[in-house]
Amino acid sequence: xxxxxxxxxxxxxxxxxxxxxxxxxxxxxxxxxxxxxxxxxxxxxxxxxxxxxxxxxxxxxxxxxxxxxxxxxxxxxxxxxxxxxxxxxxxxxxxxxxxxxxxxxxxxxxxxxxxxxxxxxxxxxxxxxxxxxxxxxxxxxxxxxxxxxxxxxxxxxxxxxxxxxxxxxxxxxxxxxxxxxxxxxxxxxxxxxxxxxxxxxxxxxxxxxxxxxxxx
Amino acid sequence: xxxxxxxxxxxxxxxxxxxxxxxxxxxxxxxxxxxxxxxxxxxxxxxxxxxxxxxxxxxxxxxxxxxxxxxxxxxxxxxxxxxxxxxxxxxxxxxxxxxxxxxxxxxxxxxxxxxxxxxxxxxxxxxxxxxxxxxxxxxxxxxxxxxxxxxxxxxxxxxxxxxxxxxxxxxxxxxxxxxxx
Numbered sequence: 302x303x304x305x306x307x308x309x310x311x312x313x314x315x316x317x318x319x320x321x322x323x324x325x326x327x328x329x330x331x332x333x334x335x336x337x338x339x340x341x342x343x344x345x346x347x348x349x350x351x352x353x354x355x356x357x358x359x360x361x362x363x364x365x366x367x368x369x370x371x372x373x374x375x376x377x378x379x380x381x382x383x384x385x386x387x388x389x390x391x392x393x394x395x396x397x398x399x400x401x402x403x404x405x406x407x408x409x410x411x412x413x414x415x416x417x418x419x420x421x422x423x424x425x426x427x428x429x430x431x432x433x434x435x436x437x438x439x440x441x442x443x444x445x446x447x448x449x450x451x452x453x454x455x456x457x458x459x460x461x462x463x464x465x466x467x468x469x470x471x472x473x474x475x476x477x478x479x480x481x482x483x484x485x486x487x488x489x490x491x492x493x494x495x496x497x498x499x500x501x502x503x504x505x506x507x508x509x510x511x512x513x514x515x516x517x
Numbered sequence: 518x519x520x521x522x523x524x525x526x527x528x529x530x531x532x533x534x535x536x537x538x539x540x541x542x543x544x545x546x547x548x549x550x551x552x553x554x555x556x557x558x559x560x561x562x563x564x565x566x567x568x569x570x571x572x573x574x575x576x577x578x579x580x581x582x583x584x585x586x587x588x589x590x591x592x593x594x595x596x597x598x599x600x601x602x603x604x605x606x607x608x609x610x611x612x613x614x615x616x617x618x619x620x621x622x623x624x625x626x627x628x629x630x631x632x633x634x635x636x637x638x639x640x641x642x643x644x645x646x647x648x649x650x651x652x653x654x655x656x657x658x659x660x661x662x663x664x665x666x667x668x669x670x671x672x673x674x675x676x677x678x679x680x681x682x683x684x685x686x687x688x689x690x691x692x693x694x695x696x697x698x
Contacts, residue, residue, distance in 0.1 A: 324646040325679040325680030327683040328680030330559075414596065418637060
């Protein structure tokens, strides 16, 4: 009899010893951390410098040979789609040279890779060049490094992934008087399950989610 | 080779050396399964593989209770190299009709236990989680001769995790050795 009691105790011991820390792994696996692929979803952010910004999924279009979702952010537009476990963003890299826009790269690149996990990191890059109307060659070297720094709460949402991105761009107008110009953008984002970005900070702006209405 | 794989292989190799003798009737089972995630938690994962090792004490010729150690692995279905591994310790209960039948012994199994789930993605790894788990299934058993039996069937099970469950369906094939200790 005592042996059976010990057996039951041995079976229950792992359950009793389980950590009580909140860690909904399966909830995170099943969630969409960047739900920009649902029409009519709308996010409203308060800006650190005052005012607000509305982001909404306004249309579904064909872009770069893929069916994409058109997202309006203030007066600007961006294009997103999901494919093969990745969230793809349509990158439109161009420079203004002598009053004309010169396209350096236009195409789809991964923005986030699923599933997210703490400590994961990857980088995507583009090396291209273009020739202006005057025959001047402009080279473009672009790298985006993405790291998942942690898990936590932000702006009132739990189970958020803290994602850090650094985009480094080197554009070089290969003509007399020009030297390579390097731009670095650091971006910290907190992504909440089935909500998306709830907080973002860059060197010149801070966005905090104030409301979210998922599309039908 | 990982420790769990090594242990399973050793147990498989030792199975033929157990001899049937008078004593406590036991069934040692080594099984493998193809596992399919059920629900949105599998959206970025493909079907998985499972291996388990169990020992069942036969209370009667039809009823049994025992312990089970199971490992599962699911890999990523996308571009990123990711995997979810689960290690479970379970108490298993089984009931079979026509036990010992050479060709047809249907039965049911029910297992309850605890599962450790571990997600790795690229160079990253989420904190592992320990959750209660269960499994229920049906089996068809038949004799292979020489004291060995085969059991095939399917299960539905789940990891009762916080926020969302990690349910699954599996198709299982097992090798059973009946022994007495």
